[in-house]
Amino acid sequence: MNFSYRQIGICVMFATSLLCLSGCEDAQHSLHEIDHEVPAHWPTSLADNADKIASRIESIPSSSNANILIAELEDLVEWSPEIAADTDLTESQWEPIFAASENLRSQFPLKADTFELMRPELTSFCELLVTSHEIAESQTIAVKQDDAVQARPAANLEVEN
Amino acid sequence: MEVMIAGGLIRGLQGLASAAPTLLIGLMITAMLHYYLGAEGSKRLFGGDSIRSLPQSWLIGMLLPVCSIGVLPIILEMKRIGIRRGAITAFALSAPLFNPLSLLYGLTLSRPIVIIGFAVASLLVVTLLGLIWDRMTQLEELIAQPDGEPEGVIGLRRLMACFIYSARLLTGKTGLLALIAVAGLVLLGGLLPHGALQTSVEQSDLWAPLKMAAVALPIYATPMLTMSQLGMMFDHGNSPGASFCLLLLGTGINLATVFWTARSYGIRETLVWLCSLFVIVLGLAYLINKPLIPPGVEPAGHTHAFDIYTNPLHQGMGVSLDVVYDQAVTKLAMTDKVGLIALAVVFLIGLFFRYVIPNFVNRFMQAPVAEIDRSAKGLNSIVSPRIVGLTGLGGLVALSIVGCFAYYPDPSEVLQEMKLARVEVLSGALTGTYDSALHWIPVLDEWSRRLEVGTAIRKFELRPYQRAQTALLRKKLERLEHELEHAMDANKSSEQDASANAAQTDEIKAMISSIGRTSQRVSAAFRYGDLDPE
Numbered sequence: 099m100n101f102s103y104r105q106i107g108i109c110v111m112f113a114t115s116l117l118c119l120s121g122c123e124d125a126q127h128s129l130h131e132i133d134h135e136v137p138a139h140w141p142t143s144l145a146d147n148a149d150k151i152a153s154r155i156e157s158i159p160s161s162s163n164a165n166i167l168i169a170e171l172e173d174l175v176e177w178s179p180e181i182a183a184d185t186d187l188t189e190s191q192w193e194p195i196f197a198a199s200e201n202l203r204s205q206f207p208l209k210a211d212t213f214e215l216m217r218p219e220l221t222s223f224c225e226l227l228v229t230s231h232e233i234a235e236s237q238t239i240a241v242k243q244d245d246a247v248q249a250r251p252a253a254n255l256e257v258e259n
Numbered sequence: 260m261e262v263m264i265a266g267g268l269i270r271g272l273q274g275l276a277s278a279a280p281t282l283l284i285g286l287m288i289t290a291m292l293h294y295y296l297g298a299e300g301s302k303r304l305f306g307g308d309s310i311r312s313l314p315q316s317w318l319i320g321m322l323l324p325v326c327s328i329g330v331l332p333i334i335l336e337m338k339r340i341g342i343r344r345g346a347i348t349a350f351a352l353s354a355p356l357f358n359p360l361s362l363l364y365g366l367t368l369s370r371p372i373v374i375i376g377f378a379v380a381s382l383l384v385v386t387l388l389g390l391i392w393d394r395m396t397q398l399e400e401l402i403a404q405p406d407g408e409p410e411g412v413i414g415l416r417r418l419m420a421c422f423i424y425s426a427r428l429l430t431g432k433t434g435l436l437a438l439i440a441v442a443g444l445v446l447l448g449g450l451l452p453h454g455a456l457q458t459s460v461e462q463s464d465l466w467a468p469l470k471m472a473a474v475a476l477p478i479y480a481t482p483m484l485t486m487s488q489l490g491m492m493f494d495h496g497n498s499p500g501a502s503f504c505l506l507l508l509g510t511g512i513n514l515a516t517v518f519w520t521a522r523s524y525g526i527r528e529t530l531v532w533l534c535s536l537f538v539i540v541l542g543l544a545y546l547i548n549k550p551l552i553p554p555g556v557e558p559a560g561h562t563h564a565f566d567i568y569t570n571p572l573h574q575g576m577g578v579s580l581d582v583v584y585d586q587a588v589t590k591l592a593m594t595d596k597v598g599l600i601a602l603a604v605v606f607l608i609g610l611f612f613r614y615v616i617p618n619f620v621n622r623f624m625q626a627p628v629a630e631i632d633r634s635a636k637g638l639n640s641i642v643s644p645r646i647v648g649l650t651g652l653g654g655l656v657a658l659s660i661v662g663c664f665a666y667y668p669d670p671s672e673v674l675q676e677m678k679l680a681r682v683e684v685l686s687g688a689l690t691g692t693y694d695s696a697l698h699w700i701p702v703l704d705e706w707s708r709r710l711e712v713g714t715a716i717r718k719f720e721l722r723p724y725q726r727a728q729t730a731l732l733r734k735k736l737e738r739l740e741h742e743l744e745h746a747m748d749a750n751k752s753s754e755q756d757a758s759a760n761a762a763q764t765d766e767i768k769a770m771i772s773s774i775g776r777t778s779q780r781v782s783a784a785f786r787y788g789d790l791d792p793e
Binding site for chain 2: 179180183184189192193196
């Protein structure tokens with residue numbers, strides 16, 4: 099196979115462009131030098147999620163940073179199913195949150211001037227999150243009690259031995 | 260310099276191992292086209308000169324389980340028998356993108372519409388490119404080149420000839436092209452430092468699809484690997500346009516495809532073809548970039564999907580043969596090792612028949628045989644080579660479908676496997692044997708995806724709650740992976756003080772507890788079906 103100077107030139111240019119590209123980023127000494135970025139408005143629980151949504155509903159109409167708050171509000175609504183999935187809600191209790199979140203998401207992007215039209219839906223979504231949080235909390239307590247009951251015979255057995 | 264050479268070598272060997280099974284399948288398909296369908300039958304299979312040749316070639320490509328290296332012997336055969344360039348391009352591009360296994364796997368990524376959209380967009384790409392390519396060659400006379408081999412031989416003799424033909428192909432142009440394709444990985448592994456592409460494809464980065472397109476050409480990836488990479492990209496909220504570029508330009512073609520096209524059709528025409536491909540793919544990538552951003556996924560700011568193309572060794576790391584052997588051979592999966600050995604055996608057989616007894620096939624095929632009773636009925640009736648060939652190809656497709664059910668077992672079996680993997684992860688993380696935990700995290704991650712596909716193909720549905728729980732499990736596993744890596748780095752450097760160590764241990768314990776709870780919910784979601792566990 100004979101290669102012309104032009105072909106070799108193309109190969110060299112290609113290799114150089116790769117080197118330049120790789121040079122744009124520093125070599126990593128560990129695969130995990132870069133951590134997951136957790137957004138500042140990431141909620142810690144369903145109740146926190148509801149609080150954060152409610153505070154943005156109140157702030158958006160009068161804020162000079164309405165666009166930022168709206169973007170955060172959209173994030174919070176979209177994250178709700180994941181936050182709810184990480185609780186002791188059952189599937190049938192989780193589904194209304196997912197359905198409501200999907201319904202709201204279908205109406206995104208929100209606009210500052212038409213935001214008031216969405217307020218009732220967003221408020222009732224907050225209420226749903228608060229109610230769900232209470233249910234999830236009561237179920238977590240029940241699960242812990244069950245675990246304790248199941249662990250007790252084993253503990254008694256150890257004491258007896 | 261040693262790190263660059265060793266890293267490139269490791270990536271090359273890993274690429275060769277992952278290409279082995281589909282390269283063997285590609286050789287087998289080529290032999291079937293050659294001995295069973297023949298030139299006319301193969302032309303008809305790929306749609307002949309009709310308008311439907313492009314979508315038909317795309318569809319056949321989607322059904323056959325080959326990668327961009329496995330497709331090489333087939334396109335060589337397609338050119339030899341005089342199939343149009345457009346159809347060759349459509350087949351060559353679509354065959355490595357999807358197969359039944361990877362398509363099903365792809366359905367677990369983000370929303371199913373994403374992967375269906377990617378499949379439709381790939382049809383659009385191959386159709387446009389095929390039309391451009393065909394238009395450039397309208398005056399070209401397509402004549403099948405004779406292979407000089409006798410026809411009309413049937414039975415075991417033909418099967419034997421098929422095998423020898425495949426083996427000989429491997430020692431010729433096909434083998435050389437496969438090495439050129441793998442050289443792309445050697446190049447990337449040598450030139451790109453460890454983890455260099457981790458932050459190149461963020462969804463907020465306007466240049467992400469362009470950057471991906473720039474490095475995609477030398478990439479060689481199997482369809483399943485690409486699907487898992489797309490999965491990681493969607494989980495990390497990376498750019499969907501960059502994912503599309505990776506799929507079409509990284510998985511669809513490699514250095515050997517471009518090299519073969521240039522050798523066969525000339526550099527000028529290849530440049531037009533390549534530029535058209537890049538323009539079409541980049542155009543579509545920017546078109547889908549915003550609409551396909553998965554909802555509810557916060558961008559992680561990085562991805563590990565492309566670590567596999569960068570140097571596996573860190574700068575300043577000591578390089579020895581043991582390190583290379585450990586990375587390139589010891590860490591290979593059993594299936595890869597078996598594939599590599601099978602490829603080596605076929606290669607040796609091919610060398611024997613190419614150089615020791617080169618005329619064996621002709622002599623063997625021309626040897627006199629007992630008169631065949633062509634009027635025999637029932638099981639002894641003679642069927643045409645085309646029917647045998649089509650049955651063989653249909654069998655391959657059927658085998659892929661059976662393979663889907665074997666690769667994605669029943670959810671109850673998967674849950675058992677997940678339980679075992681989870682115990683390994685959690686015990687490794689708790690007892691400080693982080694190496695073991697880090698080995699099992701990807702295994703558990705992989706099983707969680709198989710759980711989704713296994714459920715979907717058996718029950719024809721995957722409920723949002725099930726998807727949410729498995730996605731959550733994968734997210735937590737990745738966070739644990741990061742934490743364990745940090746802990747390992749801290750242990751090695753001994754820079755961290757006691758209080759920081761204690762905080763890290765507490766963090767790991769909290770993660771373990773959280774993964775345990777999510778795992779229970781995953782089991783409940785998939786085990787109890789429509790009923791709530793209570």
